Structures are given as C-alpha cells and as structure tokens.
Amino acid sequence: MKGFVLLLAWMGLVSPLALAAEAPLRITQLQRCGDLLTGTNQQWCLQVSGLGEQRPTVWLGDKALPVQAVQRQGQVITLHLQASQHRSAPLWLEAPGQRSNPVWLSLNSSHVLAARPDEVAKNMDGLTTYVDLVSLLIEEQHDGLAEARRIADKYGARVVGAIPPLNTYQLRLPAGDLMQRDALLLRMGSEASVDAVIVEESAPERGEEGSADSAQPVLERDEWAANRFMDAVYYYRKRIPAAQAPIKVQPVRVGVIERNVDFDAPDFAGYSGGCTAGVGRLCVFARDAGKPDNHGSSVAGILAADWQAGGNSGFLFGLDKASPGFEVIVERNSDAGITANIAASVNLVEDGVRVLNWSWGIHRVGAKDIQGDEVDSLVRSGLAMSGYEELLEEFFLWLRAKHPDVIVINSAGNGSSRSGTDEYRLPSSFITDQLLVVGGHQRAEQGARLEEPGYVVKRDSSNVDMRVDISAAACIRASTAQVGQPGAVHCGTSYATPLVTATVAAMLSINPALTPEQLRMLLRRSAMTLGQQQDFEAMDGEDLTAPILPSERNGQLYHPDLGRSARLDMQKALELAVQSRDRVR
Structure with a gap:
C-alpha cells in the first residue's frame, strides 16, 4: 500500500499534503545534526512521513516538548534540546487521530556522520569507501578531543563526530579523491598520539553488514x-x-x-x-x-x-x-x-x-x-x-x-x-x-x-x-x-x-x-x-x-x-x- 500511494504521488495524481494525510504517521529517520560535539544544546533532525499540515506534539518519554523546541520544515522536524533537562528516552509524535512509531533518542555523546553518495569512491579492491570522512583512535593518555582538534588543525581537517568513551573522533579531511585521502592517512597515522586510523567501507545509503544467506531450508517445518x-x-x-x-x-x-x-x-x-x-x-x-x-x-x-x-x-x-x-x-x-x-x-x-x-x-x-x-x-x-x-x-x-x-x-x-x-x-x-x-x-x-x-x-x-x-x-x-x-x-x-x-x-x-x-x-x-x-x-x-x-x-x-x-x-x-x-x- 505504501508503494502504491507513493507511485500515485510521483505520477502527480495525489498532492504531497494529501499523501501525508493518507499515509500513517511515521518517523523514518532520527539523527543528531548541527554540532555533534556539543553535549548541552543538542540538535536532532527527524525525517517524518504521513504528517499533514497540522503541528504534531513531540513526546520525549512522558514529557511533551515545548513548542519553541520544535521546528518544522515540510516533513523534516528539528528539535533543540537542553541535555541537562532530559534523559535518554523514547521519542514519538502525536497528531489528531494518529501516533507515530517510537524511536530511541540517546542523549549520550557518541555520534558519527555517514557519507553522502558523492562522498564515496571505489578503492583498488572494488569496495565502496569514504573519501573525506575518517576516524582517529587517540591513545588513552591523551585528551582525545583536544588532540583530535590539534591534528585536524595541522592537516586542514575538521572534527565532526565522536565516540568519546573510546577516545575516537571523526574528521572531515580536505581530500577530493582517494590518493589525497591516503596521503593524509599516512601522515595522521604517524602522529605519536594516534593509536589507529579507521577508514569506513560501506555503501552510503544501504548498509551491507546485515546481509544474509537466503537459501531455502531443507524442510519448511518449524x-x-x-x-x-x-x-x-x-x-x-x-x-x-x-x-x-x-x-x-x-x-x-x-x-x-x-x-x-x-x-x-x-x-x-x-x-x-x-x-x-x-x-x-x-x-x-x-x-x-x-x-x-x-x-x-x-x-x-x-x-x-x-x-x-x-x-x-x-x-x-x-x-x-x-x-x-x-x-x-x-x-x-x-x-x-x-x-x-x-x-x-x-x-x-x-x-x-x-x-x-x-x-x-x-x-x-x-x-x-x-x-x-x-x-x-x-x-x-x-x-x-x-x-x-x-x-x-x-x-x-x-x-x-x-x-x-x-x-x-x-x-x-x-x-x-x-x-x-x-x-x-x-x-x-x-x-x-x-x-x-x-x-x-x-x-x-x-x-x-x-x-x-x-x-x-x-x-x-x-x-x-x-x-x-x-x-x-x-x-x-x-x-x-x-x-x-x-x-x-x-x-x-x-x-x-x-x-x-x-x-x-x-x-x-x-x-x-x-x-x-x-x-x-x-x-x-x-x-x-x-x-x-x-x-x-x-x-x-x-x-x-x-x-x-x-x-x-x-x-x-x-x-x-x-x-x-x-x-x-x-x-x-x-x-x-x-x-x-x-x-x-
């Protein structure tokens, strides 16, 4: 049914607002956006389907978020949260006669960025790899964020993501191709404070990690x-x-x-x-x-x-x-x-x-x-x-x-x-x-x-x-x-x-x-x-x-x-x- 309604919209037979009104209210994406390194004033972006013209109520746990904390642009909702005033909890939307699926919003500090389709390339093994996003695992005796920023400044990069409990920080490199990336990786990897450089190899839109053998079983019993x-x-x-x-x-x-x-x-x-x-x-x-x-x-x-x-x-x-x-x-x-x-x-x-x-x-x-x-x-x-x-x-x-x-x-x-x-x-x-x-x-x-x-x-x-x-x-x-x-x-x-x-x-x-x-x-x-x-x-x-x-x-x-x-x-x-x-x- 979802696919049929979307087809009608693509053919111009159903308006986007009518499509939203007919479709169930769903949260399809929830990710940190803005500055991922701040732990206080956090910004979250939701991709929503099935939302008509009405303004939804946004629930975080058992509390409805204040109107001023919620911004809407089409089917994208942006939340501005003071982390000190909330705790990690399920988040869901409520509109007249509709309730969305609940998603888990973690106020903890570990968040990384995925590459867009134009930010990946094929390496020598024919695998999809990130061109300008890499992560540095910093030696534990160092202040990870400070050291990641020092290295980023030295090589013209920016710190854009982090897994602080593991002293791991994601950098966006000034690299336009894999040759430039690999040259930077060699130099950053030789820094005394860097334990490892983590290069991501996965498709930008659809992850491969969950792929599984789909062959039929020997017998179709329980x-x-x-x-x-x-x-x-x-x-x-x-x-x-x-x-x-x-x-x-x-x-x-x-x-x-x-x-x-x-x-x-x-x-x-x-x-x-x-x-x-x-x-x-x-x-x-x-x-x-x-x-x-x-x-x-x-x-x-x-x-x-x-x-x-x-x-x-x-x-x-x-x-x-x-x-x-x-x-x-x-x-x-x-x-x-x-x-x-x-x-x-x-x-x-x-x-x-x-x-x-x-x-x-x-x-x-x-x-x-x-x-x-x-x-x-x-x-x-x-x-x-x-x-x-x-x-x-x-x-x-x-x-x-x-x-x-x-x-x-x-x-x-x-x-x-x-x-x-x-x-x-x-x-x-x-x-x-x-x-x-x-x-x-x-x-x-x-x-x-x-x-x-x-x-x-x-x-x-x-x-x-x-x-x-x-x-x-x-x-x-x-x-x-x-x-x-x-x-x-x-x-x-x-x-x-x-x-x-x-x-x-x-x-x-x-x-x-x-x-x-x-x-x-x-x-x-x-x-x-x-x-x-x-x-x-x-x-x-x-x-x-x-x-x-x-x-x-x-x-x-x-x-x-x-x-x-x-x-x-x-x-x-x-x-x-x-x-x-x-x-x-």
Whole structure:
C-alpha cells in the first residue's frame, strides 16, 4: 500500500499534503545534526512521513516538548534540546487521530556522520569507501578531543563526530579523491598520539553488514522446534507465577543494532505511540522501514513480533503476563557502517542495555572458506579491517572496565569460513567473556528425535570453529504486510543470533546477577547437540561450535554429548537460570 500511494504521488495524481494525510504517521529517520560535539544544546533532525499540515506534539518519554523546541520544515522536524533537562528516552509524535512509531533518542555523546553518495569512491579492491570522512583512535593518555582538534588543525581537517568513551573522533579531511585521502592517512597515522586510523567501507545509503544467506531450508517445518522455542515460552509462563514458589523477575533492556522496523506490518503495528515497559508489557523502539521483510524487522521480530500470523512470533512477546517488561531498542546511530554500529552500541550500553544483538560482521578480502575458496560476501580491505579491529578492541576493553555485566551476542557469519581468526572475520574473532558467537543449523531430513544430534545439521553457509559458542535455528519466516500472509523464508546466522539474545534476556530477567561468563556456561551446559563427535584437531566441515567438554556435563568423561557441537535448548537454559538463583542464596 505504501508503494502504491507513493507511485500515485510521483505520477502527480495525489498532492504531497494529501499523501501525508493518507499515509500513517511515521518517523523514518532520527539523527543528531548541527554540532555533534556539543553535549548541552543538542540538535536532532527527524525525517517524518504521513504528517499533514497540522503541528504534531513531540513526546520525549512522558514529557511533551515545548513548542519553541520544535521546528518544522515540510516533513523534516528539528528539535533543540537542553541535555541537562532530559534523559535518554523514547521519542514519538502525536497528531489528531494518529501516533507515530517510537524511536530511541540517546542523549549520550557518541555520534558519527555517514557519507553522502558523492562522498564515496571505489578503492583498488572494488569496495565502496569514504573519501573525506575518517576516524582517529587517540591513545588513552591523551585528551582525545583536544588532540583530535590539534591534528585536524595541522592537516586542514575538521572534527565532526565522536565516540568519546573510546577516545575516537571523526574528521572531515580536505581530500577530493582517494590518493589525497591516503596521503593524509599516512601522515595522521604517524602522529605519536594516534593509536589507529579507521577508514569506513560501506555503501552510503544501504548498509551491507546485515546481509544474509537466503537459501531455502531443507524442510519448511518449524525450525525453532529444534531449540525448544515453544517449550521455553510455556515454561516461563508457568514457572514464573507458580503458586508454590513464584519468581520475582526483573525488566531487561535489549539493544538491537539494526537500521529500522516496519510498523505497518502486523508484527509491529501494536507498538505505535508511547510505551512504558512493565508487567506483561513489551516495548519496541525503532525507526520505521518501508517494507516488512527488511533485515531489521526479521531480527527484531524474533524478539518482539506480535503472535498473529503476520510472519514472525517474538519470543519475548510470547512470555505474556509472566513477563516483567522488556524494552527492545533497535538503533544504528547513522548509516556510517561499523563505526556507527559501535557508536550506537556505546550509547545503548550507557543507557542501561544489558544485552546487545549484533547480527552483523565482516570478512577480510582474501579470506578462505573451509573448502579453500575465497569468501565473496561482506568483505573489507586490509586497511579497513585493521582500523575496525582496533576500534572493536577498544570497545571490549571499555566494556570490561566500565560495564562488565553487559553481553554482546554476535552472528558467526555466512561465509562457510572460520569465525575465530581476525584475518578471516570480525567481530566474532575476539576472545572475551562479553562476546558470545552464534552459528546456524537447520532441520535434517531424517526422522530423528528432537534430542538426537541428527535432528539438525549445520547450515553449509554458517561459519565455524572453536570460537563459535552455540548454534541456533537459522531459518525464519519474514514479517509480512497482512495477517495470514506467509512470509518469505530467510536464512542465516543473523536470525540464529536473536534466538540466543531472547534466551539470554529471559535468563537475566530471572537472575539479573548472572555474569556474561556464567550466561555462556549455562547456555553450554543446557545445550543439546548436533553433528559428529569432534577431536581437537583443525575444524572440518562437520564441526560447527567448540566441542562440548566434560566440565559442561558434570565431569562425566563418557557422556554421549562430549565432542559434539552445542545446540541451543531454550527451555533448559531457563531452568538453569532458575536454579542459579537458588545457588546464589
């Protein structure tokens, strides 16, 4: 319907104001604008659709912004906020008879700019790269902003963006082509205070990080049965309010690093307007997408989609009245690729997110798959990868020092490659308790029982090796525009990852004291198995995750699970989370 109305407008058959009046009120973009470095008088720009001539009321949390703080020019609304007078909160618009989707506005200081189409070029590897926007990671002993400004003045650049907790600052260079840029990079990279130079390689309009294998599954049955999805929902609904020993659960805030969600899809239509998470109440905050089967809707839908046959069925939504209230924040800061992903992650962590879903990752140019062929999806040059690696390392060092209770759930990737070495894949190669890596499996053809290793098989495209902690079902039905319409089949580790994220969020609601190391341990202890038994030699095509060890089976040296790959068991993981409360006492 959206596309039909837009076509009529393009043909001149519908006026822009009539188009706005007919279309639902939606926020499609929300980004910092003006001076991104000021922390006090912040300026925000909203791109809005469906807004007629009337002036909307702008809500930030439970407060309506004063009229003088809101400026409108067509379908663009500019907000002027005193950061000291507000806190990070959902923002939404209200007009007569309409409420927009809520988006998350973070008043924290990490924001970067994306390049416009005329500010990118193709490098020697044939990859899209930014010409005049780069970021500097400043050594921690320096005042990052002061040093970035000194370097910028020295080379005729300007500081335009920042991730202050990571001492990272974005510069706009006086460069018109890649030769000029690279000459400046060499000189700036040699500055004693510069730890790394981060070059962005991504499309200016549409990010590639979320691309996924879309091949059909072997069987079109409920893939989630392999992870006991419905069993886990039933267990949570019955165990939490149990009359004999009810469990007091705690709300959890989840961050999903994705671009947007389609609020016209039945999966998300119920999330418009203001939302406060509470008992039995789930909130979703995101920019609006133009179509229901986009990557963000599919990933977020596994967590939060309404259960009305509109494509997905969200696990957290299914917890119903037993739920303490979850907030799912879908946020990506800007379209500035990996740098924006990290900026958004930093802001969300500072806003209280306990679980981050990273359904993205990249391979280095020249990376080989397990057959020895080159990986051709989501590749980046060595120059970009070295900068990303330094930025990600700084992020996880910051997490460990300042937010040790936060866990990041990351997709292993779909290159049929290895996840555990940085020359192949980022960020899954990082070794830290705060990063949990998820591979993908699918249903097998033979009629094995659910508990048997042969019930599922590794997806051929899923990345493998010892760095993969656990696997989950990789195939889902995408969100659709109408109730009852079957969604297209999407497959990839991007969709296995939020199954684990949802499980971890539910575990933390049961026992908020669980650390990332303990969460990983409980997921592995509760896991079912797949595949053949492994040894500790180099991984082959049948090995998906790190092999299950005796310590993960109560020290039983002859347990039949030993040596096999780990498959997510959502119900058993929740049971162990409940048991962990008793052990703490």
